[in-house]
Amino acid sequence: MIVIDPRSRTPIFEQIKEQILNLINTGELQPDDKLPSVRQLASELDLNVNTVKRAYQELETERVTYSLLGKGVFVSKTAVANKIVLENAEKELVRVLSSSKAKGISPERVIELTKLIYEKGDLND
Amino acid sequence: MIVIDPRSRTPIFEQIKEQILNLINTGELQPDDKLPSVRQLASELDLNVNTVKRAYQELETERVTYSLLGKGVFVSKTAVANKIVLENAEKELVRVLSSSKAKGISPERVIELTKLIYEKGDLND
DNA sequence: CAACTGTGATAGCACACCTATCACAGTTTT
DNA sequence: AAAACTGTGATAGGTGTGCTATCACAGTTG
Numbered sequence: 225m226i227v228i229d230p231r232s233r234t235p236i237f238e239q240i241k242e243q244i245l246n247l248i249n250t251g252e253l254q255p256d257d258k259l260p261s262v263r264q265l266a267s268e269l270d271l272n273v274n275t276v277k278r279a280y281q282e283l284e285t286e287r288v289t290y291s292l293l294g295k296g297v298f299v300s301k302t303a304v305a306n307k308i309v310l311e312n313a314e315k316e317l318v319r320v321l322s323s324s325k326a327k328g329i330s331p332e333r334v335i336e337l338t339k340l341i342y343e344k345g346d347l348n349d
Numbered sequence: 350m351i352v353i354d355p356r357s358r359t360p361i362f363e364q365i366k367e368q369i370l371n372l373i374n375t376g377e378l379q380p381d382d383k384l385p386s387v388r389q390l391a392s393e394l395d396l397n398v399n400t401v402k403r404a405y406q407e408l409e410t411e412r413v414t415y416s417l418l419g420k421g422v423f424v425s426k427t428a429v430a431n432k433i434v435l436e437n438a439e440k441e442l443v444r445v446l447s448s449s450k451a452k453g454i455s456p457e458r459v460i461e462l463t464k465l466i467y468e469k470g471d472l473n474d
Numbered sequence: 475c476a477a478c479t480g481t482g483a484t485a486g487c488a489c490a491c492c493t494a495t496c497a498c499a500g501t502t503t504t
Numbered sequence: 505a506a507a508a509c510t511g512t513g514a515t516a517g518g519t520g521t522g523c524t525a526t527c528a529c530a531g532t533t534g
Binding site: 397398403 | 523531532
């Protein structure tokens with residue numbers, strides 16, 4: 225299930241991309257699985273076809289999916305999605321850690337938060 | 350010294366805000382210190398006055414600075430800036446750590462990166 | 475008085491995102 | 505074969521945001 229936050233600053237097509245990548249990464253979407261059609265997803269999310277198309281096309285450019293004219297869009301066999309997700313996630317993590325350092329958060333605090341988040345469940349405060 | 354990256358996706362006025370907050374947080378700007386005038390900073394950064402004004406006004410709204418008509422803009426006595434910076438930074442850190450967990454980065458990897466970034470200098474790769 | 479401060483208002487431009495629409499190509503279903 | 509589905513391409517227009525340009529006003533400083 226894909227959910228869009230229209231108020232978010234991150235563009236809708238990027239939200240779609242991220243969530244598809246996550247679905248693949250968690251295994252909910254398997255290699256060669258068919259993605260919802262552009263029209264169907266656009267209809268479900270109450271979006272324009274072009275917006276969904278853009279998300280799909282960028283995913284294809286990144287080799288996460290492949291498309292067959294008239295048939296649909298499918299998850300690539302190669303586990304590129306996983307790599308991309310991990311790479312992006314680590315990139316963002318490094319960025320934020322550097323920023324955290326610059327802004328005065330102690331490394332102990334970082335590790336504390338890390339353990340908290342990883343050992344306990346979600347952050348429900 | 351404030352540096353603007355025009356290619357960044359984050360708006361210029363936000364870049365200014367962040368860097369001023371950092372200057373205050375690191376102590377380079379002390380309470381009651383005067384910020385560069387809107388016109389001077391705009392001139393230095395080759396920006397329009399309105400852009401700098403917006404950054405300054407938002408900082409004032411957040412109680413980080415106060416302005417005196419005809420005199421200038423000054424750092425608030427109360428260390429609000431520090432709080433704001435830390436709060437925002439920790440909030441983002443938690444968000445990204447949760448996301449890292451969800452996307453399959455191990456806690457060991459997080460701690461490894463943390464130590465790397467905090468012990469060594471910047472990320473120069 | 476001149477030159478500096480902040481503030482306010484207005485207008486316009488550029489860009490990115492999104493929508494609307496029509497059209498075409500290929501596949502699947504009936 | 506026809507209908508209904510798939511992806512794709514092109515074009516146009518709306519909208520919000522960020523930034524600029526400009527003029528004006530208010531207060532402080534030298």
